[in-house]
Amino acid sequence: MLQSFNEIVSKAKSLGKITISVAVAQDLEVLEALKAAEDAGLAKCILVGDAEQIKPLVAKVGLSADTKIIHEPDIDKAALEAVKKVSSGEAQIYMKGLLNSSNFLRAALNAEFGLRSGRILSHFVALQIPGVDKLVFKTDGGMNIAPNLQEKKGILLNAIEALKNMGIENPNIAALAANEQVNPKMQATVDAKGLVDMAAAGELPGCVIEGPIAMDVAASAEAAKHKGIPSKIAGNVDIYLVPTIEAGNIFGKIMVHFVKAKNAGIILGATNPIVMVSRSDTPEAKFNSIALACIALKR
Numbered sequence: 001m002l003q004s005f006n007e008i009v010s011k012a013k014s015l016g017k018i019t020i021s022v023a024v025a026q027d028l029e030v031l032e033a034l035k036a037a038e039d040a041g042l043a044k045c046i047l048v049g050d051a052e053q054i055k056p057l058v059a060k061v062g063l064s065a066d067t068k069i070i071h072e073p074d075i076d077k078a079a080l081e082a083v084k085k086v087s088s089g090e091a092q093i094y095m096k097g098l099l100n101s102s103n104f105l106r107a108a109l110n111a112e113f114g115l116r117s118g119r120i121l122s123h124f125v126a127l128q129i130p131g132v133d134k135l136v137f138k139t140d141g142g143m144n145i146a147p148n149l150q151e152k153k154g155i156l157l158n159a160i161e162a163l164k165n166m167g168i169e170n171p172n173i174a175a176l177a178a179n180e181q182v183n184p185k186m187q188a189t190v191d192a193k194g195l196v197d198m199a200a201a202g203e204l205p206g207c208v209i210e211g212p213i214a215m216d217v218a219a220s221a222e223a224a225k226h227k228g229i230p231s232k233i234a235g236n237v238d239i240y241l242v243p244t245i246e247a248g249n250i251f252g253k254i255m256v257h258f259v260k261a262k263n264a265g266i267i268l269g270a271t272n273p274i275v276m277v278s279r280s281d282t283p284e285a286k287f288n289s290i291a292l293a294c295i296a297l298k299r
Contacts, residue, residue, distance in 0.1 A: 141248020
């Protein structure tokens with residue numbers, strides 16, 4: 001069990017320093033996060049982008065003087081060059097700088113040099129929520145709009161593998177819906193039941209999954225007891241599987257902006273973890289995302 005981002009950082013540090021390849025790296029807050037990662041002993045970086053813009057920012061944040069900078073002012077070419085550094089093994093993590101997500105991901109999926117693995121790409125978020133005694137994880141609130149049953153299976157397989165790489169075995173998974181009754185008019189309930197059936201058939205090994213399950217029951221053993229719902233995971237969920245991108249987006253932003261949770265997010269399903277941070281993320285969240293990617297990396 002991981003209780004805080006401090007533990008994630010400590011674990012990442014214990015695994016040894018890796019290299020992050022940054023696409024269009026002329027972004028001050030991204031470089032601040034990279035400086036924090038360098039200071040923490042987690043990673044060094046390769047910066048791809050407009051060198052004339054990158055160099056003064058590197059000096060401003062205090063990154064090492066020997067930080068490798070590759071001059072490529074064209075955004076799409078810079079993204080592809082950054083991906084090449086990962087696919088060649090020179091770097092282990094691909095990170096977004098000052099470019100649109102669509103351009104960033106297009107390079108990641110390049111047929112010749114990209115990071116395709118044959119699996120679905122999915123967004124994976126860690127949350128340190130005040131009053132909760134461990135980190136919880138949410139997927140997918142940033143990549144797949146309305147995943148079907150098979151896509152949700154792939155999303156969960158990504159998440160289970162990532163947690164295993166973090167040392168978390170047999171995670172508890174809540175397949176969220178509005179209630180606990182299967183209703184053919186509510187696709188989330190049908191899919192949740194389908195995932196539970198898949199787990200029973202051995203198609204989702206290494207986890208305990210319940211669903212459909214409402215958020216109150218998943219989050220509180222007392223709520224489950226009050227509603228008369230038997231549950232092995234209520235109040236002790238590791239992974240919250242959201243039914244749609246809207247649900248995941250709202251869930252995450254409520255946690256951050258109203259509950260003041262700390263957060264980190266990465267993309268799973270490629271050959272290597274991908275750090276695709278939002279412009280609204282704080283430097284701390286960007287640093288946490290780097291640390292999360294470091295321990296999600298299969299070594």
